[in-house]
Amino acid sequence: MSTNDTPQRTRQTWVVPGFAVAAGIAYLIAGIVGDEVGFGIFGLVLMVSLAVGVLAFRRHSETVQGLLDRRDERLVQIDVKATAFAGSVVIAAILIAFIVEIARGHDGDPYAALGAIGGVAYLAAVVWYRLRG
């Protein structure tokens, strides 16, 4: 259910932009550590631009605003479904890549590990939500 603006919802609005900026900083650090400073700077600029763009665009789009502040239950459901779809696509891609690697005579890494992480995460989520009712 939706409620009026609260400090919690205001904070929620900054989660996605904040995550984007944090990822950009991580790219920059990784670039510096890996001696790919250009990549790091490009990554930081790209992610900060994404954060600024999302914050600016929210004033023009109810959908973007709703996805950011999560006060609209329908948009939250859309976000959950879209996330599940994207996760399914990634898992399918990992499985296909794993099979291709095996067919090429390789050991399937890193796709075997990624697939295992996905499987364990799914089972853990089922158990968690089952226990929470």
Add this chain to the structure above:
Amino acid sequence: MRNRVRELRHEHGLSQAALGAALGVSRQTVNSIETGRYLPSLPLALAIARHFDLIVEEIFDVDE
């Protein structure tokens, strides 16, 4: 499910945006509820009913 949200909104002279603001949802969500494309959660259905000073059954009903 069918509902009387659009009818009630018109009776109260509200726009979709105004009703959405009162309920804390977007105009798009009000439109989706009115057209039957989105079934609101029980808390939101209760909020709609209370907004119009009715009970849920007077607004939402199952298609026979």
